[in-house]
Amino acid sequence: MSRPRFWDPAGERFGIPTFPWRMAPDSLCTRRQLRARGLRPNGQPVAAQILWRSRKSKDVRAAYLYQPELACPVRPMTPAKWAALAAANRARRTCPGCGRDAGYVLPARYGTCLPCADDIPNAA
CATH class of the missing domain: 2.20.20 (Anthopleurin-A)
Known part of the structure; x- marks a missing residue:
């Protein structure tokens, strides 16, 4: 072997x-x-x-x-780190088209929430 x-x-x-x-x-x-x-x-x-x-x-x-x-x-998370992480995640869920929190991470393919992507011609 x-x-x-x-x-x-x-x-x-x-x-x-x-x-x-x-x-x-x-x-x-x-x-x-x-x-x-x-x-x-x-x-x-x-x-x-x-x-x-x-x-x-x-x-x-x-x-x-x-x-x-x-x-x-591991170093513990500080309140400022928790707040920065929450803000970053909120930004990933906020649609730039309608300004709403979609409740999910926006698909990079469209850059908007799915209802706004349906309104864009040739989005798919």
């Missing part, structure tokens, strides 16, 4: 330890896995990477791995 294409735990070929999809050690975490634990990388260097070939584009994709023991807790 041959070894997987992206198997390089010593980092000799790729510069940092590299593992194929689903073969990374459990002691390392991706950013998303850190976030699920309420942590952030905190500026630490990348400890390793996972490489795989995308089925759609055939490009080589990468996911970077970090050491959870060097990670710090």
